[in-house]
Amino acid sequence: MTPISPLETPSYSALLADLKERIRAARVRAAVAVNRELVSLYWLIGKEILARQDSEGWGARVIDRLSQDLRRDFPEMTGLSPRNLKYMRAFAEAFPDEQIVQQLVAQLPWGHSVKLLDAVKGPEERLWYVRQAIEHGWSRNVLAHQIESGLFLRQGKAITNFARTLPAPQSDLAQALIKDPYAFDFLSLGSAISERELEQALLEHLRALILELGKGFSFVGSQYHFEVGGQDYFIDLLFYHLRLRCFVVMELKIEDFKPEFAGKMNFYLSAVDDQLRHATDAPSIGIILCKGKNEVIVEYALRDSSKPMGVAEYRLSAALPAPLQAELPTEAEFAREFPLLSLVRVRMEVEREIRMLLDDRSPAERPVSLGILIGDLPQFGLSPQIVDRFRSALNVLNRAAHNMDVSAEDAATAAEVATAFLAEIRALRER
Template sequence: MTSRPPKRTPGSAKPAAGIDPQIYATFVSDLKRKIVEARHRASLSVNRELILLYWTIGRDILARQEREGWGTKVIDRLADDLRQAFPEMTGLSARNLKYMRSFAEAWPHGGFVQQVVALLPWGHNVRLLDAIKAPEERAWYARQAIEHGWSRNVLAHQIDSNLFARQGSALTNFSRTLPAEQSELAQQILKDPYAFDFLALGPEMLERDLERGLIEHLRLLILELGKGFAFVGSQYHLEVGGQDYYLDLLFYHLRLRCYVVIELKIEDFKPEFAGKMNFYLSAVDDQLRHPHDKPTIGIILCKGRNEVIVEYALRDSSKPMGVAQYQLSHALPPQFAGDLPTVEEFAREFPLMSVMKLRIEIERALRDLAVAKGIAANRPVGIMNMLRDLQRHGIAPSSTQEMLRAIRVMNEASHGVDVDADAAKQAVAIGTIFVAELREIGTGD
């Protein structure tokens, strides 16, 4: 006679079982994501209704002033009456009512308000009103702030750096070397000049100083480059014809679906820079580009450029590339240097900086170990590929599995994605142990 499991009555609990930590962690992470997304949608809804209310108030004030001939003093009276009627409600000061009036005057079309500016917080809209008078430029910044998720400080920085005029201004050959559907977007992602005002380098700087400074401020660099740039590596190794070459900076652009090579020059543009970039783009297309990737794009960043020389240099190039300038901040006066936080203070305050710096250190340590053990591949490889190579040769550190999980956090931080501070700290702890093990293996023979 075949035995059967005991019949479960409705509502009876399933027999207790051990909880898999990884499955549980994934489940909790999924719930957290859903809660955050729901709260975000709720906050957007509340913000949208508030902005539409402010626009309606401003529109009604404008209409009454035009119809009744009321002067500006009516706004002070309105502020007193509305605050008495709604004492619990903030934002009804005379100053804010005047902003509401200006807001309605700046955006007369209700459809645009509902679809665009109502998605921005009031502080963003006030900044746009204060800083920009041209309607087309103001609308452009509003759309960009929504698309890129800029905070108010970032929006202010982009306005102060005149991003509207810089966007799409680099000299390129994209219209001739890229398909029509890609060339316009590629043109728009390039700026001229690039504002590296987060760097303070002296006149005697070397190209490696510029590169090192950009890598140390990777999040700010990605913010300046724009949405879609994913960091792949610095001094990225390529082997061509048995000789070694190193790309200053290599990115992958998520919207363009292509690699982007950036070469840094501390001098004015020279024609030979285009020839070297053409060579690099051919090598990346041959060694890294996947079948579904679009052609690799090159950006040459120079201290200065002569437009005629650039035009001649790019005219006959078959590879898509652009030339742009960059601007650096002036070195800080000595009396202000003591007021700045130290590197250690920055690391404590912003753990993501430590994550990105450690990611670069891990990549270099992996490459050094691969070379020392004679297992370096005959092609450029990333962190994950190098880890797999070590595992295949049986020399991977004991902390490799933990490192594989931490790499995701490091990649997100390097690509400009905000990650949880605790996750960043844990990734740093795992990565520090991993680097120490790599170096111990490298010196073990």
């Protein structure tokens, strides 16, 4: 019997995987440490330039001479151009507290700081964007987009009843997460649209929608079906928030806010709390997105509501401004980096076709889960093998719907299986 090489044993594979993970983690820590040192060095250089110009009356020309001399003595070091030295001076002037720089700002790459210096003037607003970029892991492009959209002025500004309907820690966090207005500029839609068209456009730009909503929102479904008293109802968009630990119901309105919108939202939240909320979940929250609102009417409508909800406007733009188009990732980049949108779309189509099929063939009460729904299909003549093949792809579709990472290979396979399955369901409906 040929002995097994130690290099082929599970023990060796486990060792190799463990060492690779340790090396990756060490490289990340090293990169972070290098960035901290670099940003701290830039701040010290900027501080010295500021101090000497102030105490000795040096003019701007000294920066050109300083850049020339430093680059001569450190030819291998980049970042010593006159332009970058001026940014260092502006950096030290914008963040005069060394402790804040070392503990907070130095966590961001230098390019983020340059963008903040260029685009944000107020110290409070600048520091707010620093904290948000660190917490959410924003790239420089995303940071630029959030600044351009005026996120600082919109975050936490919606009219809500959270302070009265939620306990203090939950209400404060929920209030901070709701914006007003929401910026849907990425849709490139005109004002003459229907609610269904607005919803469909948001789903087709799911990645951008999740980015605008903020960290923690996980997509559950659109036109989410539930029954009350034997009648069918559909929620425009349903999310689950991972930090708040609650469902978030979102209703879209292409008109100004009306008091009856709050009554309908109160009804939806009661149904979600009764049918979907788990014992460990916090109370569900509602967001009514309107084209416009009268704040006095909103205050009256929410005053006696027993369910936590907020009202915000949304903003549409017929076309993105040229500077913003240059900063945002292209559609091709999104499609390459996030192979999710087609999977979300086909999952929605599959669920809709199955529900229509079951409604046509059987009056029985419909389960909520798609995984449970497909278990009813063999009784209508669909091959169990086809159902099992789709069931194996459903995990990938669900990951895509919740904005989780999906490899290109898994996405392609799941899309192929789901498309074939969709064709089988439609053929079954036509029999």
